[in-house]
Amino acid sequence: MKTQPLTPAEIEHALTHLSGWAWNCDALVKTLEFGDFREAMGFMLRAGFEADALDHHPEWTNVYNKVSIRLATHDAGNKVTAKDVELAGRMEKLRASLTGRA
Amino acid sequence: MKTQPLTPAEIEHALTHLSGWAWNCDALVKTLEFGDFREAMGFMLRAGFEADALDHHPEWTNVYNKVSIRLATHDAGNKVTAKDVELAGRMEKLRASLTGRA
Numbered sequence: 001m002k003t004q005p006l007t008p009a010e011i012e013h014a015l016t017h018l019s020g021w022a023w024n025c026d027a028l029v030k031t032l033e034f035g036d037f038r039e040a041m042g043f044m045l046r047a048g049f050e051a052d053a054l055d056h057h058p059e060w061t062n063v064y065n066k067v068s069i070r071l072a073t074h075d076a077g078n079k080v081t082a083k084d085v086e087l088a089g090r091m092e093k094l095r096a097s098l099t100g101r102a
Numbered sequence: 103m104k105t106q107p108l109t110p111a112e113i114e115h116a117l118t119h120l121s122g123w124a125w126n127c128d129a130l131v132k133t134l135e136f137g138d139f140r141e142a143m144g145f146m147l148r149a150g151f152e153a154d155a156l157d158h159h160p161e162w163t164n165v166y167n168k169v170s171i172r173l174a175t176h177d178a179g180n181k182v183t184a185k186d187v188e189l190a191g192r193m194e195k196l197r198a199s200l201t202g203r204a
Contacts, residue, residue, distance in 0.1 A: 037150070037153070037154060037159050038154060041146075041147070041150040041154075044143075044146065045143070045147055048139070048143040051139070052139055052140060052143075057139050057165070057166045058164075058165075059163065059164070059165045060163065060164055061161065061162065061163040061164075062160075062161070062162055062163075063159070063160075063161045064159045
């Protein structure tokens with residue numbers, strides 16, 4: 001299945017369901033903040049399983065309790081596709097379940 | 103214990119024992135390459151335990167099979183200290199054990 005870039009309208013629509021995520025420089029981005037390093041690593045481990053299951057991988061940076069995520073699709077010219085929206089949604093669900101914050 | 107920045111000579115000496123690490127913009131840096139995403143995540147999980155045990159945390163970015171690491175000490179004006187050398191050494195040992203490459 002060839003993955004097509006989403007249109008700006010499709011991305012804007014997807015963002016209405018992704019609290020705190022933004023569309024920036026052709027990627028879906030968010031910086032998550034956790035209680036400490038262990039919580040941040042716990043998130044990355046579990047989100048890593050989701051990414052691997054989707055065979056779609058983030059660019060992400062961790063510094064202590066923060067995880068900055070950038071999602072775009074290499075095979076679609078580094079544009080945002082449905083795969084990025086799917087992974088962002090899974091990460092968001094995971095973040096909510098780990099932090100207890102909606 | 104107040105952590106003091108190392109002198110340039112001390113950093114250069116430490117680097118002779120840290121294969122592939124460099125001193126760049128006041129930090130110890132290296133980009134590690136693994137076989138795939140799972141191996142990269144496996145490294146990050148285990149290195150995360152080392153970092154937590156030392157109570158000293160990296161700035162690191164993962165993209166698929168690569169992990170780019172930047173080590174400096176916040177409490178020492180973001181300069182390189184013995185803590186960074188210690189964490190780099192543990193990461194290096196871990197990388198070697200995981201990849202089977204010296």
